[in-house]
Amino acid sequence: MSYDFDLFVIGAGSGGIATARRAAEYGAKVGIAEFDRLGGTCVNRGCVPKKLMVYASHFPDLFEDAQGYGWSPVKSTMDWEKMITAVNNEVIRLNGIYQKMLDNSKVELLEGHGKFVDAHTIVVGERQVTADKILIAVGGHPIRPNILGIEHAITSDDIFHLKQQPKRMVILGGGYIGSEFACILNGMGTEVTQIIRSDKILRGFDDDLRTEIQEGMAHHGIKIVHNSELIAIEKDSEGIKVTVRGNAKSEESDEFEETVVTDAVSLAAVGRKPNTHELGLENTKVKRHDGAIVVDKYSQTTEENIYAVGDCTNNINLTPVAINEGRALADTLFGGKSRIMSYENVPTAIFTTPEAATVGLTEAEAREQYGDAVKIYKSRFRPMYYTLAGKDEKTMMKLVVDQTTDKVLGAHMVGTSAAEIIQGVAIAVKMGATKANFDATVGIHPTSAEEFVTMR
Template structure:
């Protein structure tokens, strides 16, 4: 049977575009359907605009730190409207880049929602197309807490469209999105309260990393309300009142007009018509095997809609692995071991490999040796600030292999990216020790810890 396309990708985000371009390079006839701006969450509502706001939030500290180095005091104020406009202008530029990528690869773009009519046929607006293979790469969306008044909250997508900077903002949720926006808004001058259900932020990360980031956030003026659950949100003339309960007590926290709900994300599956294609869903996400294959043999899925590891580079790698396997004659699968990640908080945090707790559970307490350093980096010696950098290696005593590396401090993500190569290659602690340090740097601590 002949089809309109060898491959039709649903979703013009990181995974879909990566797969579409790679398949087209191999000579496949490829189409892609996207109802919104190209680039997906990362480019339009996530990584890129958020990182630009992170940069903006650091300037007040730079102005203050400069005085320790002999510079005169700087009086500067934030023009919120100008910042948001500049961020969105960059997103417009990136959308043009993605469009040119697809055009150069001769990938046909369909504007609209794609919905399955049968396993090989999709309806996109008024158009019906068929494809031999179909890749679902529709990503996910943020969700609000299921409490009265949650409609008054905004989600992370909305942060980049705010017309005015809130003077007081309440953030619900202790995951990386909530932590990053708490630090961004604090750095930009807003009064920030963060409500978390547990004792610490960043569940799933290494305990030392969690503690260091949380202590620094509180030192910087962010109020973190722990072991607390929001029960209702009330819109009043004074602002938004967030009712919370903790330790058998209750409290009301007030925000001007904005409360950010950062309580999780869900795959975008509602309008796909998966039932018409026989694609199985498990726990709200598309079920796939190691080759990203769904329950329908010619339909595949990558990225956040599969809810494996929700990171842009993971979706890209999954998409390229799919294209290499099915159109390039290079069968391969995505490896999910030792994937580095970062939290663009203030201070920044980054990690690769096993946490201390994970290593002890997997190998046993006696088999694990921890190397840890906490210090003030050279940059802060003249600023007078008590800012700490934390570095940590988790090592298997029996093999000397480095199982995990964790860092909190300036440029943590940039540093861990390099360390991740060593961890991925199976480097031993003795390999780290044998590496000559670059002095004076913070990163040298990774090769001088004893």
Template sequence: MAYDFNLFVIGAGSGGIATARRAAQYGAKVAVAEVDRLGGTCVNRGCVPKKLMVYASHFASHVQEAAGYGWTFEPGQFDWNHMIQAVNNEVTRLNGIYQQMIDNAEVALYQGHARFVDAHTIDVAGKTVTAEKILIAVGGKPHRPEIPGIELAITSDEIFHLAQQPKRMVIFGGGYIGCEFACILNALGTEVTQIIRRDKVLRGFDDDIRTEVQTAMERHGIRIVTDELVSLEKTDSGLQVNLKNNNMVLVDVVGLSALGRKPRLDNLGLKNTRVEVTNGAIAVDAHSQTTESNIYAVGDCTNRINLTPVAISEGRAFADTLYGGQRRVMNYDNVPSAVFTTPEVATVGITEAEAIEKYGEVAIRVYRSRFRPMYYTLPQLEEKTLMKLIVYVQNDRILGAHMVGDGAAEIIQGVAIAIKMGATKADFDATIGIHPSSAEEFVTMR
């Protein structure tokens, strides 16, 4: 049978576009469908605009810290609308770059919602196309719990378009999205209450890291409450947040729902295929192949490791295998990640608890260093950095590296290369540190 395309990609986010471009470079005839703006969550509602807001949130503290070095500044005034406009202008610029990338790759773009008619046929806004292979790269969306009044809360998607800065805000959820926005808004002057269901934020991260960052967040003025959301209601005094333990919080503008994300599979027409969905995500094998032999999936809709660089790597591995004659799979070992809280968190490898569970407590050795970076000595601020290495005693190999502190993501990115290559503690010890720097602590811990 003759198909319209060799490959049709549903979703023009980072993973989808990376796959489409790579496949087209190998000579495949490729199309991509997108119902929203190009670039997906990362460019439009995630990594990029959020990181720009993180930068914006740091300037007030820079002014305070500068006084310790002899600088005097007049009190500044923050313009929320200017920041939001500037952030969204940058997103628009990036949308244009993504359009240029697919144009240069000669990838056809179908604007509209795509759904399966059958395993080889896609309907895009009423137009039918066929493809030999189809890749699902639709990403995820914020999860809204089914509780009374939840429609009064915005999600992390809408925060980038708020017309006014909230004076009082409650954030639900202790994951990385909730923590990042709590820190951003708090530093910009919003009174923030964060509601978490467990005793610590950032479940899944190393316990020392969780404790360190939560302590710092509370010291910076974020009120963290362990409780569960029961309902939201609008009152004359503001938005009333009702919690399980008879607690109540009033906010003047909005509550931000940051309770995780789930694959965006609504109205995709998967029932017209043999694609299997497990626990709300598309089931795939090591080659990103679904239970329908010609249909594949990458990125957050598969709920493996939901990070933009992972989706891109999965997509490129798929394209290399099917169209480039280079059969390979994505390697999920030692994938580094960061949380852009204040202070910043970054990590690679396994946690101390995971190492103990896998090897036993006597088989690992843990190194920690907690200190005040030199930068904060003259401003006389008690900001701390925590670094941690987990080592397997039997072969001295480093199993995990974790950090809380300024520049954590930049530092751990380099450390991740060493760990990916199988570095030992002896390798770290033999490396000369850059002095004076925080990073040198990773090669001087004893």
């Protein structure tokens, strides 16, 4: 049977574009559908604009630190509108680059929502196309819980478009997105309250890493309300009132109710869901679980010719993972190089203040798998940079090791440049390096990173 395309991709985010371009390199005729700006969550509402705002939030501390090195005091104020405009202009520039990349790869872009008519047919706007293979790469979206006054809250997507900087902000949730935005806004001078359901932020990460970041955030002035859940949001003349109920405010009272008055409420970390609700999947054999598309190790769905990568599969929701999944799929289908994505030892970072990064198993995961064979190497110190700045800022580094094989199972860091450092460490962990390999490596002195090869 003849088709319009060898591969048609629904969703022009990082995973979709990576797959489309790689397939086109192998000579496949490729089309891609996108109703929004090119680049997906990462470019438009995630990694890129967020990291630019992280940089912006660090300047007040840098101005202050400089005085310890002999520089005169700096008086500076945040021009929120200028910063947001610059950030969004960079996003627009990247949108154009993605368009050029598709054009250069001869991938045809169809603007609009892609929806299945059947397993080989997609309708985009008024155009209907057919394809031999179809990839779903539609990403996800923030969840809005069903609570009183939810219409007064914004999501993490909306923060990039606020016209004015909030003087006060309540962040709901303790995931990495909420924690990052709490630190960004706090660094820019906003009074931040973060409300979390448990006693610690960043569930799923190593406990020492979670503790270190949370203590660092509190040290920088962020108020964290523990063991609490949102009851209602109400808007009045004073601002927006956020009422929460919890059970660990004090030893004298097991339960409490607290109202926080703020200028803005962000549902930054109450979760995300895959964008799979209006794809016409009922016209195919594609199965979902909790909204996520079910795939095998080759990213193949339960419909033989349909595949899915990225956040819509709810596997590991990271941009580099989606890109790698997509390229592996294109290599397999069109390049004659059958390969799969490995989900072991995927490094990741949390761009809070202090910054953190991690690769491999947490201590808890390692002990569950290896029991008493696990040995922990940990170091906590003040980096040289902060000695003249006169600040009590700490860096924490941790290695999780299997004593039986001496293999390093996990590496975790909290501190300045954690992401840059762990990226290099991740190569060693991925290759199966042992603690002896780390010990045999000469450190670069004086750096914080050398601590990873000197821990005893």
